[in-house]
Amino acid sequence: MERGSIVRKILIANRGEIALRIIKTCREMGIETVAVYSDADKDLPFAKEATFAFNIGEPPVNKSYLKTDTILEIAKREKVDGIHPGYGFLSENASFARAVKNAGITFIGPDPETIEMMGDKIVSRKTMMEAGVPVVPGSGEGTSTLEEACKLADLMGYPVMLKASGGGGGIGMVRCENEQALAKSFDSTKTRAKAYFGSDEVFVEKYIQNARHVEIQVFGDNHGNIVHLFERDCSIQRRHQKVVEESPSPFLSEQTKQKMYETALTAAAAVQYKNAGTIEFIVDEEENFYFLEMNTRLQVEHPVTEQITGLDLVKWQLLAASGEKLPLSQNDIKQQGHSIEFRLYAEDPKTFLPSPGKLSMFEWVASPGVRVDYGYVSGTTVSPFYDPMVAKCIIHGETRLEAIEKAVQFFDELNLEGIKTNAPLFKEILKDEDFRKGNYSTAFLTEKAFAVK
Amino acid sequence: MREITSSMAGTVLNIMVEAGQEVTAGQEVLMLESMKMEIPVESEASGKVAEVKVNVGDFVNEGDILIVFE
Known part of the structure; x- marks a missing residue:
């Protein structure tokens, strides 16, 4: 089958909550699912809920x-029409996407060429600069020697961020205050x-002080249509990894948001983007924003967008991969209320x-506006x-304050035993005056006394 | 102390010492990556490294010997 054929059976090359989340939409759409799981995951819900499940090692x-050959063999043997890579693992691996395509199976994501281009931070910076998208002041080229790095850092002024070109997920970057560092x-x-x-x-x-991390969800189809689905503010981070995300951003002016949406659409159009993607920006205190990177996959935090738009992004992914036009045009996409993900x-x-360890008890109170995407029970x-994520708790309210109050109640009532989790941290964050006012940057957790590092 | 063992399963990301080197208590000797986190391994005591039992990129389980002292 070629790209653009109707998808009726898919393999999910992932695990945990995202595999389960994909299965749920597939079930609603009457699509069969093939899960693959490791020895460690045989008892997890995703391995049990899929139509078919196979141990891969x-x-x-x-x-x-990451065993691409084994995964492809199963996909062929089971005669799936598509492979959904989820996030992480093989989701941004261009050679995997190409191998899937060459096997005559639809890769549920963008073209391999797009993944390749956006996966290299230096190439993606260049592409965006050429498209007129503002990027963080930086070297623009890889640096091989320390002398060169120091010279460049002097030019832009300290502090600087030293980053791996092939990096991502917050790993491989260091903030340097001065030349010694x-x-x-x-x-x-x-x-x-x-x-x-x-x-x-x-x-x-260049390291941007008191920065915010704001990203725009975009979506493209095979017919040249590209829309945005508003922003997500992901500034609450630990060790450069996101902990809390929300939409709308409590900090940006309406004017800046509009400018960011337009810029994100320009960026996506520059690479003829297809399927779900996210443009990440760093925003400074004066609301200047700079392109950071493009994530060519469904994001962990996509439910934040789903809760304010009422849309199912996995369904959109499957429709776009089947060659259909996007279900809605830009003017028909509305946001309603406020949602926060923990x-x-x-x-x-x-x-x-x-x-890590055994989760002896994990129960919460279901109520309107509360969505829990879990990987473990x-x-x-x-x-x-694997990553330490037990679940994503997405709380929606008519207003930001209502969402915060519902979240306070959710974590008060959460019954979780057996392992340590960051639930106590969320209780602290929700009580914090700066958070409640929407007054925070990526330094929030580093500066607050309730977290050590 | 005769050896340093791994406190959790993970991948060896970086090794900061080599055989023959003197280390002091509290010194970072190795960096593990586990559950997408970088986890520094510190030496609990001072001593001279006899052998580093692992290589960068190796997967280690909880309790595996990482470094042996003289």
Whole structure:
């Protein structure tokens, strides 16, 4: 089958909450699902809820979820029409997307060329600059020597961020206050980049003080239509990884938002974007915004957008992959109310160190406006092999204040035992005056006393 | 102390010491990656490294020996 054929049976090359979330939409659409799981995940809901499920190996990711040949073999044997990569794992792996396509199966995502281009931070910066999209002042080229990095850092002024070109997910970046710090981190960042992303190319970028991290959800089809689905403010982070996301942003003016939507559409059009994608921007205190990167997949935090628009983004992905036009035009896409997502992690709420183990109890009170996308249920084990996310708790209210109050009640009533989680951190955040006023930047958790690092 | 063992399963991201090197208590000797987090491994005591049992990129389980002291 070629790209654009109707999808009736798909393989989900992922695990946990996102695999389960995809299964739910497929079920509503009458699409059969094939789950693949590692030894560690055999008891998880996604492996049980899929129409078909196959064990693909041992727990470490390179022996299971990254085994492209095994996954493709199963896809062919089971005669699926499409493969949904979820997020992480193979979702932004251009050669996997290409192999799927070459096997005659629809890759539920953008074209392999787009993934390739946006996956390289240096190439994506250049592409965006050429399209007239503002980017963070930076080297624009990879730097191979410390001397070169120092020279560039001097030009843009400290502090700077030293980043791995092939990096992502908050790993492989270091903030450097001065030349000594840059010198100290240079070699280790290169080593880490090599070990983690297979390339030791790094670059320096201006560090923007008191920045906010705001992203725009975009969506494209095979007919050249591209729309945006508003913003998500993802500034509450620990170790450069998102913890809380919300929409609308409590900080941006209407005028800036409109400008960001337009810029995101320009950016997406510059790469003829198809399917779900996200343009991430850094916003400074004066509401100047700069392109950071484009994520060529469904985001972890996509439910925030679904709750304010009433749309099912996985359904849109499946329709777009089937060659259909986007269900709505820009003017028909409305936002309503306010939604906040909390990423419930198996980790120490103060040190943020992982806390895997058996989740002996996990129950919450269901009520209007409360959505929980979970990967684990009571009695299952959070293994140390994958990310620490137990569930995403998405709370919707008519106003931001209402969403906050509902969230307070949700975490008060949450019954979770067996492992440490960051639920106590959310209670602190929800009480915090600055958070309640919407007055926060990416430094929020570092500056607050209720978190250690 | 004769050895340093891993406190959790993860991938070895970086090794900061080599055989023959003197380390002090509290010194970071190794960086693990587990559950998408970088986890520094510190030496609990001072001593001289006899052997580093792992390589960058290796997957280690909880309790595996990482570094042996003389």
